[in-house]
Amino acid sequence: MRGYGTTLGLFEPGRGFLYRTPLPVKAAGSLAVVVAVVGWRSPAVVVVVLAFTGVTLAVGAHRSPARILRMLLPALPVLAVLALSQGLMTGGTRAFAVAGGIAACLLAARALTLTTPLPVLLDGVVRLVAPLERLGADPERFALTLSVMLRSIPYLAGSVLDLRAAARARGLERNPRVVGVPLVVGAVAYAPRTGEALAARGLGEHPEEE
Amino acid sequence: MLEFDGVGVRIDDGHPRVLLHPLTLSVPERRVSVIGANGSGKSTFLRLINGLREPTTGRVRVLGDDTRTAGRRVRRNVGFVFTDPLSQLVMPTGREDVELSLRTRRLPAREHRARAEEVLDRFGIAHLADRSIYDLSGGERQILAFAVVAAVEPRILVADEPTTLLDLGNGARIRRLIAGLDQQVLFTTHDLDLALDADRTLVVDDGRVVFDGDPGEAVARYRDLAAATCTTE
Numbered sequence: 001m002r003g004y005g006t007t008l009g010l011f012e013p014g015r016g017f018l019y020r021t022p023l024p025v026k027a028a029g030s031l032a033v034v035v036a037v038v039g040w041r042s043p044a045v046v047v048v049v050l051a052f053t054g055v056t057l058a059v060g061a062h063r064s065p066a067r068i069l070r071m072l073l074p075a076l077p078v079l080a081v082l083a084l085s086q087g088l089m090t091g092g093t094r095a096f097a098v099a100g101g102i103a104a105c106l107l108a109a110r111a112l113t114l115t116t117p118l119p120v121l122l123d124g125v126v127r128l129v130a131p132l133e134r135l136g137a138d139p140e141r142f143a144l145t146l147s148v149m150l151r152s153i154p155y156l157a158g159s160v161l162d163l164r165a166a167a168r169a170r171g172l173e174r175n176p177r178v179v180g181v182p183l184v185v186g187a188v189a190y191a192p193r194t195g196e197a198l199a200a201r202g203l204g205e206h207p208e209e210e
Numbered sequence: 211m212l213e214f215d216g217v218g219v220r221i222d223d224g225h226p227r228v229l230l231h232p233l234t235l236s237v238p239e240r241r242v243s244v245i246g247a248n249g250s251g252k253s254t255f256l257r258l259i260n261g262l263r264e265p266t267t268g269r270v271r272v273l274g275d276d277t278r279t280a281g282r283r284v285r286r287n288v289g290f291v292f293t294d295p296l297s298q299l300v301m302p303t304g305r306e307d308v309e310l311s312l313r314t315r316r317l318p319a320r321e322h323r324a325r326a327e328e329v330l331d332r333f334g335i336a337h338l339a340d341r342s343i344y345d346l347s348g349g350e351r352q353i354l355a356f357a358v359v360a361a362v363e364p365r366i367l368v369a370d371e372p373t374t375l376l377d378l379g380n381g382a383r384i385r386r387l388i389a390g391l392d393q394q395v396l397f398t399t400h401d402l403d404l405a406l407d408a409d410r411t412l413v414v415d416d417g418r419v420v421f422d423g424d425p426g427e428a429v430a431r432y433r434d435l436a437a438a439t440c441t442t443e
Binding site for chain 1: 285292300314362
């Protein structure tokens with residue numbers, strides 16, 4: 001597969017205090033952003049939280065304003081639809097609070113994943129769900145599920161780019177089915193293939209099983 | 211040591227057919243190649259070894275363990291390398307993928323990084339540790355696939371057409387890599403030079419092992435089979 005070289009939404013090496021901040025502190029910060037946005041639902045709070053996440057990313061991860069805005073690009077169509085529908089139904093202020101709040105949450109989550117290596121993130125998930133082990137849950141499986149989910153994002157994004165290129169090569173770029181149908185078929189085939197690869201490596205098997 | 215005792219595979223997905231006819235053999239050799247046409251049953255044979263596929267008749271024993279009843283222990287002992295490394299690599303970078311493999315060993319988290327670096331260094335790809343897997347060349351990805359599997363130190367390594375997607379230079383890199391591995395290695399291949407590197411070669415045709423022995427003779431037999439198929443068509 002060609003057409004993309006980076007993984008979306010994952011760790012990028014860099015400098016800044018966010019890289020040195022322990023995962024629980026960053027997770028608590030991200031959660032605080034979500035609580036503020038959902039709890040107050042006011043445009044003023046959204047402005048403050050947006051400014052906070054933007055400045056934190058700029059200072060704490062040394063990202064330029066342009067790069068921070070680019071982080072929101074993949075979500076832009078959804079945010080635009082949300083803002084439009086909210087604007088029509090409840091007015092501009094509410095539309096800003098909803099779309100801006102989601103953008104702030106996305107930036108907060110991105111600050112976490114951008115500055116935390118995936119193995120550290122997975123270890124954090126394992127620690128977080130460790131209490132559930134007493135109920136029979138396997139924390140390693142939670143971590144593995146998260147990693148597979150994160151892995152599937154760039155895979156599907158790459159599939160879209162490849163299928164679009166293939167459609168253009170056949171002069172069929174105006175037909176959405178030419179991309180949509182093989183994308184769905186490819187995604188369905190990707191699932192068992194990934195499962196087989198994990199099984200072959202013994203990943204996801206419960207230590208007590210045999 | 212691998213033992214196949216009357217092992218056969220049939221499937222019935224509306225069109226019942228035999229993927230592998232009953233087969234009995236022992237495999238003590240360190241390097242074993244399996245050659246044959248596409249769809250002949252080579253991959254089915256390999257998948258039986260780490261329990262990715264269960265036999266419908268007979269049983270496969272790996273170091274004494276039955277793949278059907280001791281699957282987890284078998285998979286700890288048998289590493290599997292797929293034809294397309296992108297099917298196999300789960301994490302964004304090589305270092306992270308090796309660390310993911312090491313999670314199955316329940317090591318302290320701080321040991322993962324050191325062990326991952328050691329493995330990547332051993333395979334000569336330490337400088338690629340933090341590169342996205344999508345930015346690596348086909349050969350680099352395949353070496354990484356071997357590294358992530360070897361990281362957990364399986365005693366047997368199985369590779370399904372490891373050079374099929376590679377150019378001549380990268381194919382040669384993988385040949386050298388396989389030659390230098392400590393493990394017992396079984397591989398399927400269409401690269402007849404690679405097949406000749408083995409101590410023993412099986413030729414599979416239409417779900418049957420039609421030759422089992424010296425690699426040179428096996429390759430000659432395979433060429434005869436391919437020529438006969440072309441003539442028939």
